[in-house]
Amino acid sequence: MNIRKLGMYEELPIGLLLEADPSEQLVRDYCTGGHCFIAEWQETVVGVFVLTALDSETVEIKNIALAERERGKGLGKRLVFLALEEAKKLGFSAVEIGTGNSSLAQLALYQKCGFRMKSIDRDFFIRHYEEPIFENGLQCRDMVRLDYRW
Incomplete structure (x- = not known):
C-alpha cells in the first residue's frame, strides 16, 4: 500500500x-x-x-476511511498508524480523533492503536x-x- 498526499488539483x-462522514459540505470544508x-x-x-491542525502541537484525524472490500484485513489499523506517522512528520506531538458513540468497531480500533479516551461532546x-x-x-x-501522544 502506497500512501501519498493528495495533489492540489x-x-x-x-x-x-x-x-x-455523511455530510459532503463538512467533508469539503475540512x-x-x-x-x-x-x-x-x-x-x-x-x-x-485527513489531518487538520487544531493548534501548533495537535492535529486531528478528521476523517479516515477504508474501501469496504479492503476491510477485515488489518488495513484499517495500518492506515491509523500511517496517519500517526504523517502527523509526526508534520511536526505534531499529539493526535486527536473523534468518533460516534455508536461506532463500536472504530472505538476498539483506535484504542488498540494506542489512543486514550479524552472527552465526550454530548x-x-x-x-x-x-x-x-x-x-x-x-x-x-x-x-x-x-x-495519542508521543
Whole structure:
C-alpha cells in the first residue's frame, strides 16, 4: 500500500470520505483546510485520511476511511498508524480523533492503536447533522474524543 498526499488539483475521493462522514459540505470544508492523504493499491485508491491542525502541537484525524472490500484485513489499523506517522512528520506531538458513540468497531480500533479516551461532546451529531445517524442499532448522538501522544 502506497500512501501519498493528495495533489492540489486532484479530485477528492469523496465517495470514500462520505463513508466516514455523511455530510459532503463538512467533508469539503475540512479537506480544504487540511492535509488529505490517500492509500493506493495497484493504482486504485483504497483508503484515505485527513489531518487538520487544531493548534501548533495537535492535529486531528478528521476523517479516515477504508474501501469496504479492503476491510477485515488489518488495513484499517495500518492506515491509523500511517496517519500517526504523517502527523509526526508534520511536526505534531499529539493526535486527536473523534468518533460516534455508536461506532463500536472504530472505538476498539483506535484504542488498540494506542489512543486514550479524552472527552465526550454530548449531542454533537444532533447539533451538526440534519438527518439522524444510526449504527449498530444505536443512534449516533455523542462525539467520543480520543488522543495519542508521543
